[in-house]
Amino acid sequence: MSKIIKDHPGVYRFRCPGCDSFHIYYTNEENAAHGYQGGQWQFNGDFENPTFSPSLLNRWGKEADPNWHDSDVINTKAPKGGWSGRCHLFVRNGKIEYCEDCTHDLAGKTVDMIEI
Ligand SMILES: [Zn+2]
Numbered sequence: 001m002s003k004i005i006k007d008h009p010g011v012y013r014f015r016c017p018g019c020d021s022f023h024i025y026y027t028n029e030e031n032a033a034h035g036y037q038g039g040q041w042q043f044n045g046d047f048e049n050p051t052f053s054p055s056l057l058n059r060w061g062k063e064a065d066p067n068w069h070d071s072d073v074i075n076t077k078a079p080k081g082g083w084s085g086r087c088h089l090f091v092r093n094g095k096i097e098y099c100e101d102c103t104h105d106l107a108g109k110t111v112d113m114i115e116i
Pocket residue numbers: 016017018019020023058087088
């Protein structure tokens with residue numbers, strides 16, 4: 001059990017209770033492993049009290065693409081909160097700090113990370 005899972009070198013996954021799904025950080029370590037620059041996130045290397053910086057923004061549906069149409073999706077269950085949404089957060093010291101611009105119920109709140 002830990003708060004984050006290392007899927008590949010430099011690729012880390014954690015459970016987001018706001019979205020009820022996983023989000024992924026791609027760190028500089030991952031970029032270095034693949035020989036290219038432009039790394040995005042820094043990780044402090046602590047699996048119990050992880051800190052990543054800067055913030056992580058996930059957008060989907062209309063939040064990501066103004067031309068999105070829910071009716072284009074077939075045979076798939078809508079995610080919690082619907083087909084369009086935004087999740088913007090900081091992972092700091094083992095907690096998830098949600099920004100006010102999230103579209104889910106945890107907007108503006110800070111919660112403990114989930115053991116996975
Ligand atoms: Zn989320």
